[in-house]
Amino acid sequence: MKSKTQILIIDDEAPIRDVLSASLHDEGYQVATAPDGVAGINAINELSPGIVLLDIWMPGEIDGLEVLRRAKQANPGVQFIMMSGHGTIETAVKATKLGAWDFVEKPLSIDKISILISNILSFQSERDEKIALLNKLRKNIALVGDSSAMKDLKQLIARVAPSQSWVLITGENGTGKELVAQNIHYLSSRASRPFVAVNCAAIPSELVESELFGYEKGAFTGADKPKKGKFDYANGGTIFLDEIGDMSLEAQAKILRILQEKKLQRVGGTETIDIDVRVVAATNKDLEEQIKKGAFREDLFHRLNVVPIRVPSLRERIDDVPALVIHFGEQFARESGYTKKTFTDQAWERMRAYSWSGNVRELRNFVERLYILTSGDLIDVHDLKVAGLTDISVGGSTESSFRRARADFEKEFLLQKISENGGNISKTAEAIGLERSYLHRKIKSYGIEV
Secondary structure (H helix, E strand, O other): OHHHOEEEEEOOOHHHHHHHHHHHHHOOOEEEEEOOHHHHHHHHHHHOOOEEEEEOOOOOOOOHHHHHHHHHHHOOOOEEEEEEOOOOHHHHHHHHHOOOOEEEEOOOOHHHHHHHHHHHHHHHHHHHHHHHHHHHHHHHOOOOOOOHHHHHHHHHHHHHOOOOOOEEEEOOOOOOHHHHHHHHHHOOOOOOOOEEEEEHHHOOHHHHHHHHHEEOOOOOOOOOOOEEOHHHHHOOOEEEEEOHHHOOHHHHHHHHHHHHHOEEOOEOOOOOEEOOOEEEEEEOOOHHHHHHHOOOOHHHHHHHOOEEEEOOOHHHHHHHHHHHHHHHHHHHHHHHOOOOOEEOHHHHHHHHHOOOOOHHHHHHHHHHHHHHHOOOOEEOHHHHHHOOOOOOOHHHOHHHHHHHHHHHHHHHHHHHHHHHOOOOHHHHHHHHOOOHHHHHHHHHHOOOOO
C-alpha cells in the first residue's frame, strides 16, 4: 500500500523538503515536493496525492492555510498534516476547522510524522472498504424495473433519501416496502450507521417497551442482565417500523412518546437516553381508514407521515416482470449453482398476463421454483405450469381471460397485417392507423419476428 501512496510536501525551505522526501522514500512512499503555495495547489490538482505535508508560513501569494482552504474544497479526500515553526493554538484550531488531519511543530519529528501517515492510511483503508461495501450493498438492494411507476418511485427515493425526514411507506404485501426503506437508508448520510428493522405486528403490547427500549438488570423476573432495545441499536441510523398498522393502541401510545421526545428510559432504569434515529414506517393498511375505525392514533399517523411513499403493485408495473425474472434468476443461479435459463416468447407473454396477487415476493418464489423444478435451460409455457403457474389466465377471472384473449387477437392481427404489407413496418403502421414507434413496441412485446 505504501508504494501506491503519493505524498506531497509543500514547504519553502529546501532542507526540510529534502530530509522529509528522503525519509519517506526510504519508508516506501512515492514523494513529490513543491516550494510554495501556488506550486503546491498546482501539484495537488495534477498529482491527486493521498496525503499532503503542508507548511503554514510561506512567502509568496498564498500561505499554507489558504492552500488548505482551496485544496480541501476541490479535493475533500486529500488529508493534510500542517507544519509550522512558530505556530499558535489559534492557528492549529483554524487549520483543524479547515479540515487538516493534524498539526506538527518544527523542528519536525520524523517518527511522529510516520505515525500520523500510518494513521491516515488506516483511516483511508477503512473508509474505502466501507464505501466498497456500501456500493456492493446498494447494488444488491437495487430496485429492479424501468416502468413509469418504478421510475417515479426511484426519483422520489432519490429526493427523499438525503434528507432527515421521516417516511411512511404504503403498499400491498410483497411489493418490497422494506427494500424501499433500505434504499432510503443506504442512500442517506446515515448509510454507514445501523439499519434496524422491527416487525411491529410480532411484538405483543406488553413487550413493546422492553423490545424497543431495552431493560436494566432486575427490571422484571428473568432480567438477569441488561439488554439494549431496538432504538439503542439504531442510534445514529435508521429504524424501520414495519407493519406499523398492526400495532396495538397501547403500543402506539408508548412509541409515540419516544418519537416525540427523542429520549427513552430502559425498563427498570432511571437514566434518560437521547436517541438520534430516522424513522421509516411501513404498512399495507389504509391508516386513515384505521383512524376512522379507532384502530390507529391520528397523532402517530401525522408524526410518521412526513413524506408518504406508495409502492406500486406488480400489476401496476407488469412490464417489469421480465427484468425481475432475469434479476431473480441470475441471483438464484449465482447463489445455488444453477445454469441460467432463458424463456420463450410465449412464456414471457403468459407471465405478463398473470395477476401476481402476491406481487414481487410471489414472483421471486416462482422463479426459484422454476430453477429447482425444471431441468432444461429453456423455459416454455409447460414449465410454467410445472412450477405452479397453473391458472395462467390471470387468476381465472373473466377480466383476465378477456385480457389474454385480446392479447392473442392483437398478436394474430399484427402478424396478418405485417404479412399483407410484405414485412414493411411503416406501411403496416399507416394501414392500421398506429404510430410507427408504438407498433414497434407492440411487435417487441409479442415477440414477433420481422
